[in-house]
Amino acid sequence: MSEHPYRALPDSAFWRRAVEAVPPGAVNPALPSPLRLTPAHRVATAGSCFAQHIGDMLVRIGFNFLITETAHPVLDPSLAAAAGYGRFSARYGNIYTARQLRQLWQRAYGDFVPVDSAWRHNDAWVDPFRPTIQPGGFLSLAELAADQAQHFAAVRAAFETLDVFVFTLGLTEAWVSRADGAVFPVCPGVAGGVFADDSYIFHRFEAEEVVADMALFIAALRHRNPAARVILTVSPVPLVATAAGEHVMVATMEAKSALRLAAGRLATSLQDVAYFPAYEIIMSGAYHAGRYFADDRRSVTGPGVEHVMRAFAHSFAGIEVPPPVHVTAQTDAATARMAALMTLHCDELLLDET
Amino acid sequence: MPSLFFIGQSHLTALLQAWPAAAPAGWEMDYLREDSRHLLEDEALLPEVRARLAGRDVGVSVLGGNDHAVLTMLNHDRRFDVVLPDAPDLPCEPGAELVPAGLLRAEIARRAAPHLAALAAYRAAFAGRMIHVESPPPIPSAAHIEAHPGVFADEIAARGVAPSLLRYKAWRLQSDIYRHACARADIAFMPAPAAMQDPDGMMREEGWNQDPTHGNARYGAAVLAELGRHLAP
Numbered sequence: 001m002s003e004h005p006y007r008a009l010p011d012s013a014f015w016r017r018a019v020e021a022v023p024p025g026a027v028n029p030a031l032p033s034p035l036r037l038t039p040a041h042r043v044a045t046a047g048s049c050f051a052q053h054i055g056d057m058l059v060r061i062g063f064n065f066l067i068t069e070t071a072h073p074v075l076d077p078s079l080a081a082a083a084g085y086g087r088f089s090a091r092y093g094n095i096y097t098a099r100q101l102r103q104l105w106q107r108a109y110g111d112f113v114p115v116d117s118a119w120r121h122n123d124a125w126v127d128p129f130r131p132t133i134q135p136g137g138f139l140s141l142a143e144l145a146a147d148q149a150q151h152f153a154a155v156r157a158a159f160e161t162l163d164v165f166v167f168t169l170g171l172t173e174a175w176v177s178r179a180d181g182a183v184f185p186v187c188p189g190v191a192g193g194v195f196a197d198d199s200y201i202f203h204r205f206e207a208e209e210v211v212a213d214m215a216l217f218i219a220a221l222r223h224r225n226p227a228a229r230v231i232l233t234v235s236p237v238p239l240v241a242t243a244a245g246e247h248v249m250v251a252t253m254e255a256k257s258a259l260r261l262a263a264g265r266l267a268t269s270l271q272d273v274a275y276f277p278a279y280e281i282i283m284s285g286a287y288h289a290g291r292y293f294a295d296d297r298r299s300v301t302g303p304g305v306e307h308v309m310r311a312f313a314h315s316f317a318g319i320e321v322p323p324p325v326h327v328t329a330q331t332d333a334a335t336a337r338m339a340a341l342m343t344l345h346c347d348e349l350l351l352d353e354t
Numbered sequence: 355m356p357s358l359f360f361i362g363q364s365h366l367t368a369l370l371q372a373w374p375a376a377a378p379a380g381w382e383m384d385y386l387r388e389d390s391r392h393l394l395e396d397e398a399l400l401p402e403v404r405a406r407l408a409g410r411d412v413g414v415s416v417l418g419g420n421d422h423a424v425l426t427m428l429n430h431d432r433r434f435d436v437v438l439p440d441a442p443d444l445p446c447e448p449g450a451e452l453v454p455a456g457l458l459r460a461e462i463a464r465r466a467a468p469h470l471a472a473l474a475a476y477r478a479a480f481a482g483r484m485i486h487v488e489s490p491p492p493i494p495s496a497a498h499i500e501a502h503p504g505v506f507a508d509e510i511a512a513r514g515v516a517p518s519l520l521r522y523k524a525w526r527l528q529s530d531i532y533r534h535a536c537a538r539a540d541i542a543f544m545p546a547p548a549a550m551q552d553p554d555g556m557m558r559e560e561g562w563n564q565d566p567t568h569g570n571a572r573y574g575a576a577v578l579a580e581l582g583r584h585l586a587p
Contacts (some may be wrong), residue, residue, distance in 0.1 A: 018563035071457075072430075072432055072434050072451060072453045073430075073432065074425050074434070074453070074458075074461060075453070075457055075458075075460075075461050076461060076464055079457055079460050079461060079464070080457075083454070083457055118557060119462075124456075134454055134456060134457075135456065135460075136455075137456070138454060138456070139437070139444070139454075139455045139456055140437055140439050141440035142442035142443070143435050143437035143439070143452070143454060143455060144443065146437060146446070146452045147452055147454060150451070150452050169385045175455065226363045247375070334428075334430060334431065334509075335424065335425060335430075337509060338423075338425075338427065338428065338506075338509065339424045341466070341505045341506055341509060342420055342423060342424045343503050344505045345364075345420075345504055345565065345566070345567070346363055346364035346420055347364075
């Protein structure tokens, strides 16, 4: 029997052994990573909407999901969740593009002050860079400015204290300010602001631009936090719409291909940067019986998310993900005591003789 | 000679205490002081409450009013402040965490929901003119609150009274909730008597009850006087 390079390869290198012969839910394209996570590591997350599952998974496996911008405990957890607290490490909302992430860094450190600092929306103001983060919007410009300052402090704290940063690349299409190159997560005019052709221009980032933006971001991150390690993923969620003049399915494939290419290049060219194939796991539904898209053919189903979580935990921590545990949000103890006392206080006055 | 019906809780007490001496001549009244959650059945006023509304000219709500104080009467371990939407230049406590006003207002509204439900049911059950009395502004003096702590003694000792400006802002947010609810339900919103507010909008000392949050009979008399002006032909 002649020797050849394939003879010594592991099962994972062969489709028949790694995919065809494996139960659909057990297919795991994430090989054990040299980048290891333990419960002691502070793990920060950011990215497109799919990225929030990473934080949920970290909580489930008892790891340290670093959150530096938490809601004040006087607020009910349902209100806090609706306002984007706890979804990612800071309240930045969805960060879809690498340029958006890079600009978040620049804004947080005062290196970039965009011309678009606030957008009017109905009777309120929205932050152009997280236009849906505050239900109903900010109620004054002063409040928006104060919240931005508080947010940037939390962003800096996250970047400077994290051990591992998990970023999910989501889109390549974006709307850009003609004035200063600011990139917005949502097209101006959709959730605030006023769209004008002479103010904003559509841009589709090429893979090379994504690589350049991410490399600049990672360099800046390591300038402040030299030990920071990075895990990149690509969101499998298709585009909700495209402005590129193509069918949305073609535009989706174009975007995801560019992002996948960029993530791979970054992982192979930069030290302590790993790629996690969440995209491949979900898209692998095309190859086996896993049904990982909902009826809208866009939303990732619970089993798909579970599959990604299992693979992530196995690859980076070598552990199994326990079944989901329903955690009841705790009411702030001090406020609960005050509420009980206030009832007593008012009841006493009810008893007053008139 | 209007006939009034009052529904409320603890803030109604000041009006009742003032009534014998301060009620405008010829006014008649009846009242119900009851926990808002005990007023309703299937989101409607209880039949026995509806029965008492018959023949009345004016329905007065003194429902709720202390939910803001649950959140802001005392200092929190995580000191916080809020930018008041219609007075954004009011200072914030240096170093305090910002809680967006919309979220604090939503939290107050969540806590006030039983009162707002009762107010809506009151409106649905009563076809006549309706007025909601704004709750009293906060007592600005921490010393007064510390001197009359009532059930809050231990909490006050542990946490301290919050800055009066924060308490004022939260009261304004709460009033905004009721003002909007009234506008939706065709209920007149009657602000706290200007005569009982100091230049900063907080309660003047002559209106302070011997407790941390309520107005006294003198405050109640001022509300009745305001009500008289409100109902004057």
